[in-house]
């Protein structure tokens with residue numbers, strides 16, 4: 001089968017399309033024939049070596065949708081031919097992948113492989129951030145950085161479903177329009193405007209309840225200045241660079257703030273929790289309540305260009321690869 005690996009880790013040019021043996025499912029595992037692959041920022045971290053993988057060359061991709069091609073011993077929840085999707089199993093930049101049964105969910109008939117591959121990772125992320133890390137309700141105001149990104153557009157929509165007021169940031173006016181079309185109440189161009197001053201103006205100096213910050217280095221400290229006393233800083237990514245060390249005293253000085261650095265794995269480790277998040281997300285897509293904006297679908301062989309576009313900030317919504 002064809003698969004894209006990082007050999008060695010480094011820049012996008014290190015992504016190689018290789019012929020590898022088709023993997024075979026072991027006990028509790030399922031072989032999926034992949035129809036659509038989701039590209040996520042975490043793939044950049046594995047490709048560059050920021051996140052360490054035990055194998056060489058490094059397998060890429062954490063999300064896909066496809067058809068069950070074979071099942072290993074003990075698998076009971078899916079059969080050959082079922083349409084399935086998953087996130088958080090590396091090796092999806094390929095024609096086939098072996099996936100633990102517990103990570104698979106069935107795709108509703110009215111949801112396409114592309115839609116499913118586009119929402120598993122970022123959709124479940126948006127779900128846990130808005131339902132569990134900080135359960136948003138009417139009366140809350142949140143700040144969502146990179147609001148037109150893959151995760152961003154989904155967080156905006158789920159925050160609005162919960163009845164919260166949404167302030168978003170993006171680097172361009174075109175991106176701001178996209179987030180507004182998904183319900184963001186106020187948009188700030190954080191590359192041109194002082195987002196702390198803007199948040200203070202929008203909230204009449206009250207500040208906000210929670211920040212969902214996936215950008216990191218360039219937004220982290222200023223985001224703390226946007227929070228109400230005892231507000232929550234959710235630092236869940238670092239597309240703008242790693243945050244670095246933080247002195248907890250800063251949280252006291254800025255108003256007894258809370259800080260969390262969550263990751264999806266800890267919010268889907270329980271199978272019931274995973275099914276809850278995945279079925280909410282897929283059912284909302286099926287009913288049209290949640291929209292996923294697919295920016296582009298590239299052939300698997302063009303994974304390097306997909307990474308270049310993501311890192312150059314030119315994408316909005318979701319990038320997909322087609323094996």
Ligand code: NDP
Nearest residue numbers: 041146149150151170171214236237238239240263264313
């Ligand atoms: P996005 O589609 O959001 O792409 C990244 C966006 O970040 C860009 O479009 C850009 O938006 C913004 N950005 C700001 N500064 C930079 C920079 N210097 N270089 C590149 N981009 C920059 O990607 P994803 O939705 O896949 O992921 C967003 C972040 O969320 C990543 O850090 C990812 O690791 C994290 N994440 C974390 C999860 C978790 O559970 N902890 C799960 C899923 C994602 P703009 O131009 O508007 O500034």
